[in-house]
Amino acid sequence: MMILLALVILGVLIIIASVLSSLLSLYFEIKYWRGRRRAGELINGNYPWVTVIMPVRGLDQNIKGNIASVLDQDYPGRRNYIFVLDSDDDPAYGIIKDLIKGFNVDASVLINRGGRSKGEALAFALSHVDGEIVVFVDSDALVHRHWLRNLVSSLVKGSGAATTYRFYVPLRRLSLGSLLRASFNMIGITAMQNPVARFTWGGSTAIWKWILDKWRIRDYLPYYLSDDYVITHFVHREGLAIDFVPESLVLTLEDVSIKEAFTWSVRQLWYVRVYGFRGFLLYAASYTLYVVTLPIAIALSFINAWFIVPGLLPFIFGVVKDYIRISGIKALDRFYGINITRGYSTLLALISILNVYFSWLAIIKTMFTKSINWRGREFTVMDAIRLMKERPLE
Ligand SMILES: Nc1nc2c(ncn2[C@@H]2O[C@H](COP(=O)(O)OP(=O)(O)O)[C@@H](O)[C@H]2O)c(=O)[nH]1
Numbered sequence: 001m002m003i004l005l006a007l008v009i010l011g012v013l014i015i016i017a018s019v020l021s022s023l024l025s026l027y028f029e030i031k032y033w034r035g036r037r038r039a040g041e042l043i044n045g046n047y048p049w050v051t052v053i054m055p056v057r058g059l060d061q062n063i064k065g066n067i068a069s070v071l072d073q074d075y076p077g078r079r080n081y082i083f084v085l086d087s088d089d090d091p092a093y094g095i096i097k098d099l100i101k102g103f104n105v106d107a108s109v110l111i112n113r114g115g116r117s118k119g120e121a122l123a124f125a126l127s128h129v130d131g132e133i134v135v136f137v138d139s140d141a142l143v144h145r146h147w148l149r150n151l152v153s154s155l156v157k158g159s160g161a162a163t164t165y166r167f168y169v170p171l172r173r174l175s176l177g178s179l180l181r182a183s184f185n186m187i188g189i190t191a192m193q194n195p196v197a198r199f200t201w202g203g204s205t206a207i208w209k210w211i212l213d214k215w216r217i218r219d220y221l222p223y224y225l226s227d228d229y230v231i232t233h234f235v236h237r238e239g240l241a242i243d244f245v246p247e248s249l250v251l252t253l254e255d256v257s258i259k260e261a262f263t264w265s266v267r268q269l270w271y272v273r274v275y276g277f278r279g280f281l282l283y284a285a286s287y288t289l290y291v292v293t294l295p296i297a298i299a300l301s302f303i304n305a306w307f308i309v310p311g312l313l314p315f316i317f318g319v320v321k322d323y324i325r326i327s328g329i330k331a332l333d334r335f336y337g338i339n340i341t342r343g344y345s346t347l348l349a350l351i352s353i354l355n356v357y358f359s360w361l362a363i364i365k366t367m368f369t370k371s372i373n374w375r376g377r378e379f380t381v382m383d384a385i386r387l388m389k390e391r392p393l394e
């Protein structure tokens with residue numbers, strides 16, 4: 001009897017914790033979109049010289065559209081582009097060469113022959129930079145015409161780095177896999193909204209060249225599978241702020257199966273596990289809380305049917321939170337309003353319920369994952385740790 005009572009109390013406490021934490025997330029979401037100041041343009045219009053670096057390996061589903069969007073920028077200052085591949089046999093090589101011809105821009109395609117990772121490619125490109133500001137961008141990012149201008153404006157106004165994040169949108173057909181990945185991915189936006197958790201997302205970040213030089217960031221990049229981790233570390237060391245610029249969110253137009261979405265999610269979590277273990281534990285704990293809430297509420301509903309209500313609340317709050325977030329994004333620019341349809345917004349918000357279980361399974365799988373496959377390259381935990389130990393961050 002005593003044991004049963006203790007279990008009921010524990011169950012009630014877990015449900016309360018889950019309801020409160022989801023309510024708090026909803027509150028922060030509303031507060032974020034209400035309190036945000038729009039990233040404005042520069043007053044005096046003095047835009048520095050920017051070098052945009054895109055590492056490329058293989059063919060992204062929307063590669064032509066993505067690269068064209070990055071080249072087609074409305075940027076008032078001087079800019080040049082560096083594409084960096086590991087081989088001129090890469091199928092993307094010819095595509096990039098062709099695309100460049102169509103735009104009147106200063107762009108070069110470098111080959112980091114024998115390169116073994118994105119980090120090595122970035123380090124190689126950094127030795128060819130002339131601009132005052134460097135902007136990194138991934139080949140799966142579709143951007144709008146003011147993407148570059150927004151990021152640079154943030155730096156000129158005083159931040160050390162300006163970052164943004166990605167939002168997944170289906171390319172040809174909507175599928176459960178694409179929805180789950182898009183929902184999973186939104187946890188990154190939560191991190192960006194919070195200055196403590198914020199990081200320089202490698203898929204689209206602007207940073208002062210002098211910071212890269214001063215801390216010799218180029219020498220560290222080849223030793224880490226996460227450029228985000230290295231650059232975030234040194235911007236903090238410099239004591240400068242990392243600004244989050246939602247107005248420059250990038251869209252990734254891709255279709256994936258559930259299996260691909262799961263493998264992708266595990267790889268993302270794997271980096272967190274390897275390079276930010278405390279964050280990984282926090283993440284695991286909070287998802288475990290949400291995952292056990294409903295089963296506990298169902299068990300307690302045998303005592304009193306009303307228990308099911310607080311058991312469902314966290315999921316309802318989660319759906320509302322995501323809907324508010326997506327609406328906030330849609331309102332940022334016509335680009336988002338057009339590409340993110342109302343039907344997709346609703347489905348994506350609803351899928352957050354399934355995503356609780358999907359994310360949790362991915363977390364569990366990540367705990368036991370020794371190696372990942374990233375664009376056809378195999379990396380093991382041992383490799384990652386050995387490399388990191390060769391060049392620890394100062
Ligand atoms: N040159 C080069 N680029 C790479 C390599 N691996 C990934 N990339 C590029 O790095 C960027 C990020 O890769 P992606 O697979 O999208 O990583 P994700 O953001 O974790 O999904 C993309 O622009 C890729 O084309 C590599 O080994 N060499």
Ligand SMILES: [Mg+2]
Pocket residue numbers: 138140203
């Ligand atoms: Mg990517």
